[in-house]
Amino acid sequence: MADKIKVAVVGLGFGAEFIPIYQRHPDAECYAICQRTRSHLDEIGDQFKIPKERRFNKFEDLLKIDEIDAIHVLTDIANHAWMSAAALDAGKHAACTVPMGVTVKECLDIARARKKSGKVYMMMETAVYTREFLYVKEMVSSGKLGKIQFLRGSHQQNMSLPGWPDYWYGFPPMHYATHAVSPLLALAKAEAESVVCHGSGRIRDEYVEKYGSPFAIETALVKLRDSDLACEVTRSLFDTIRQYIESFDVYGTKLAFEWEQIAEEGPVLFSGFEDAERVKVPDFGHLLPKEIALFTTGGVYDDEHEHTSFIQGAGHGGSHPHLSHEWIMAIKENRQSSVDASRAANWTMTGICAHESAMKDGERIEIPKT
Numbered sequence: 393m394a395d396k397i398k399v400a401v402v403g404l405g406f407g408a409e410f411i412p413i414y415q416r417h418p419d420a421e422c423y424a425i426c427q428r429t430r431s432h433l434d435e436i437g438d439q440f441k442i443p444k445e446r447r448f449n450k451f452e453d454l455l456k457i458d459e460i461d462a463i464h465v466l467t468d469i470a471n472h473a474w475m476s477a478a479a480l481d482a483g484k485h486a487a488c489t490v491p492m493g494v495t496v497k498e499c500l501d502i503a504r505a506r507k508k509s510g511k512v513y514m515m516m517e518t519a520v521y522t523r524e525f526l527y528v529k530e531m532v533s534s535g536k537l538g539k540i541q542f543l544r545g546s547h548q549q550n551m552s553l554p555g556w557p558d559y560w561y562g563f564p565p566m567h568y569a570t571h572a573v574s575p576l577l578a579l580a581k582a583e584a585e586s587v588v589c590h591g592s593g594r595i596r597d598e599y600v601e602k603y604g605s606p607f608a609i610e611t612a613l614v615k616l617r618d619s620d621l622a623c624e625v626t627r628s629l630f631d632t633i634r635q636y637i638e639s640f641d642v643y644g645t646k647l648a649f650e651w652e653q654i655a656e657e658g659p660v661l662f663s664g665f666e667d668a669e670r671v672k673v674p675d676f677g678h679l680l681p682k683e684i685a686l687f688t689t690g691g692v693y694d695d696e697h698e699h700t701s702f703i704q705g706a707g708h709g710g711s712h713p714h715l716s717h718e719w720i721m722a723i724k725e726n727r728q729s730s731v732d733a734s735r736a737a738n739w740t741m742t743g744i745c746a747h748e749s750a751m752k753d754g755e756r757i758e759i760p761k762t
Contacts, residue, residue, distance in 0.1 A: 395419070396419055396420055396421045397419060397420045397421070397461045397462055397485075397720050397723050397724065398420075398421050398423035398424075398459055398460050398461045398462070399414045399420055399421065399422055399423060399460075399461070399462045399463070399464055399720075400423060400424040400425065400426060400448075400454050400457075400460045400462070400463045400464070401414070401422060401424075401425050401426070401464050401466065402425075402426040402427075402451055402454070402463060402464065402465050402466060402467055402475065403426070403427065403465065403466035403467035403468075403489075404425060404426075404427040404432060404433065404436045404466075405466070406466050406489065407464070407466030407467075407489075408436050408439075408440075409712055410422075410464060410466070410712060410716060411425065411436070411440045411442075412440065412687070413684050413687050413712060413713050413716045414464075414716060414720075415440065416683045416684050417681065417683060417684050417716060417717065417720060418681050418683055419720050419721070419724055420716070420720045422440070422442065423446060423459060423460055424442070424446040424447070424448060424454060424457065424460060425437060425440075425442050425446070425447055425448070426447075426448040426449070426450075426451055426453075426454055427447075427448075427449070428449060430449060433447050433448075433449065434447065451471075451475055451478075452478075455478060455479065455482040455484070460484060461484065461485060461723070462484055462485035462486070462487070462512075462719075462720075462723060463475075463479040463484045463485070463486055463487070464486075464487045464488075464516075464719075465479070465486065465487065465488040465489065466488075466489045468557060468559060469491065469494060469559070469568070470494070470559065472488050472489070472491065472492065472493055472494075472498075473492065473493035473494070473495075473498035473499075473501065473502060474498075475488070476488045476492070476502050476505075476513065477501055477502050477505045480502070480505040480506055480508075480509040480511050480513060481505055481508075481509065483509065483511065484511065485511045485512040485513070485719075485723050486506075486511065486512075486513050486514075487513070487514045487515075487516050487715075487719045487729075488513075488514075488515055488516065489515075489516050490515060490516065490517050490518075490568070490570045490571070490740075491515075491567070491568050491569075491570050491740045491743070492515050492570075492733075492736045492737060492739075492740040493740060494567050494568075494744070495744065496741050496744055496745070496760060499736070499737035499740050499741050499744075499762075500737060500760060500762060502733050502736075502737065503733040503734055503737045503762040505733075506732070506733035506734075507733075512719070512722045512723045512727075512728065512729055512732075513729065513732060513733040513736070514715070514718065514719040514722065514729035514730070514731050514732065514736075515570070515731045515733075515735075515736035515739070515740070516715045516719070516731075517570055517571070517574045517715075517731050517736070517739070518571070518708040518709065518711040518712070518715065519570070519571045519572075519574050519575050519638065519640075519709075519711075520574050520575055520578045520711075520730070520731065521709070521710075521711035521714035521715050521718075522708065522709025522710065522711050523673045523674065523675055523676055523688075523709050523710050524640075524651070524659065524673050524709060525575050525578075525579075525640070525709070526676045526679075526714075527673045527674065527676075528575075528579065528640075528642055528649050529578075529579065531647060531649070532579055532642075532644075535646075536646060536647060537642065537644035537645075537646055537647045537648075537649070538644040538645030538646030538647065539644060539645045540579065540580060540621060540642060540643070540644050541621075541643050541644060541645065542621065542622070542623070542624075542642075542643045543575075543576040543579060543580060543621065543623045543624075543640065543641065543642050543643070544576070544623065544624045544625075544626075544640065544641040545571075545572035545573060545575060545576045545623065545624070545625045545626070545639065545640045545641075546572055546625070546626045546627070546637055546638075546639045546640075546651075547569065547571045547572040547626075547627050547628075547637070547638045547639075548609075548626070548627070548628045548632065548634045548636070548637050549628070549629055549636055549638075550629075550630070550632070550633070550634070550636070551563075551629045551630060552630050552631060560629075561598075561599055561602060561630070562595065562598075562599035562600060562601070562602035562603045562605065562630070563602075563603060563605075563629060564603055564605035564607075564610075564747045565605075565607065565609065565610045565627035565628055565629050565747070566589065566610045566612065566625075566627050566743040566744065566746040566747035566750070567743060567744055567747055568627075568629075568743065569625060569627050569742065569743025569746065570739050570740055570743065571638050572625045572626070572627055572638070572639075572640070573614070573623075573625055573739050573742045573743055574731075574739045575640040576614075576623040576625070576640060577616070577623070577738070577739060577742070579640075579642060580616055580619060580621050580623070582616040582617060582618065582619040582621065583616065583617045583735075583738045583759075584614045584615070584616060584617070584623075584738055584739075584741075584742040584759050585615050585616060585617035585758070585759060586614075586615045586745075586756050586757060586758045586759060587612050587613070587614045587615070587742060587745050587746045587749055587756070587757055587759065588612065588613050588749055588754055588755075588756050588757075589610055589611065589612035589613075589746035589747065589749035589750040589754065589757075590610070590611060590612075590749075590750055590753075590754045591606065591607030591608075591609070591610050591750040591751075592607060592608060592609045592610070592611065593607060593608030593609055593631070593632065594606050594607065594608060594631075595607070595608050595630045595631045596630070596631060599630055599631075605747070605751075607750060608628060608630065608631050608632045609626065609627070609628040609632055610626070610627050610628075610746060610747060610750050611624070611625070611626045611627075612624070612625045612626075612742075612743075612746040612749070612750075614742060614746075625742075625743075625746065627743070635654065635655060636655070637651070637653075639651030639652075646663075647661060647662065647663055648661070648662040649661055649662075650662070657670070658670035658671060658672060658673075659671055659673065675688050675689060675710060676688065676710070676714070677689070677710070677713075679714070680713050680714065680717055681717065684713040684716070684717065685713070687710075687712055687713040688710030688711075688712075688713055688714070689710060718730050733762070734762040737762045738759065738762065741759050741760060742759060745757040745758075745759050
């Protein structure tokens with residue numbers, strides 16, 4: 393393999409954010425881009441000076457290019473699983489934005505493809521590389537937080553607003569729960585074993601018809617494997633009023649961390665039964681190569697170039713360069729990524745199985761092992 397990992401970026405809406413990161417990373421190169429719409433492909437290609445011969449309309453064409461080492465999938469959710477598996481089967485390293493897939497079978501198939509190929513897979517879960525997560529992870533690792541006793545995650549979002557692709561409307565909340573699930577399981581250093589979930593409320597009929605999912609909110613209790621911990625996860629997408637929140641809370645024997653209730657008011661650190669303070673979470677750009685550290689606080693999106701997920705997600709907590717760096721270094725060092733296929737499958741299937749539980753009136757569902 394050449395010194396620099398040659399990456400193809402597939403999907404240039406949200407995906408455009410990653411092009412300059414790979415262009416500036418000392419161990420990577422944005423070798424090719426792929427987008428179905430030719431006009432948009434050329435717009436982005438011109439913006440980032442990608443040679444015309446390395447702009448592709450068909451994903452399948454990328455798989456035939458020997459020079460491409462790795463493929464980063466940032467397409468519509470329905471394409472995540474088959475594109476990831478196809479990349480691995482073609483001998484390419486694969487990364488994919490969340491979720492890994494929308495069925496248990498899709499998740500298990502990718503885990504098998506990863507093992508068979510021997511290549512590096514990474515689910516690019518922003519929630520485990522945000523400033524807040526890295527801040528709390530540091531407290532857990534240092535022992536400052538003490539023993540973790542309980543964790544809670546929430547991802548509430550109003551996708552009834554215009555601007556989203558049509559397939560989102562009516563989407564089951566827990567089929568895209570990794571932003572709320574992943575920080576909890578990562579901090580607990582454990583897998584989800586089983587889940588009990590209940591749905592609450594009802595979304596409008598035209599949304600229900602699309603996926604057969606009636607619930608406005610789904611709330612789950614997750615039992616962890618080989619652990620004394622349980623986690624709570626809440627997810628909503630439609631017909632529920634709440635400012636966007638993508639949060640986690642952690643309660644330990646020495647400290648507790650609670651996410652801010654209102655954007656920009658700051659999270660709260662509890663250090664005693666009566667002692668609490670709002671904290672300013674630092675940036676963690678110093679953990680990255682200097683060439684890409686600036687992307688923790690800024691990116692390609694501005695008034696002219698913007699994407700709804702980036703705006704509503706508060707810039708994803710500066711996570712994008714951390715994700716890209718971890719994937720590239722896992723490839724360079726010939727090791728599994730921090731969110732390898734088995735881990736990604738467990739995080740993703742937790743939400744999928746939670747929705748199954750809600751549809752079965754709270755029946756406990758075992759989460760398959762990979």
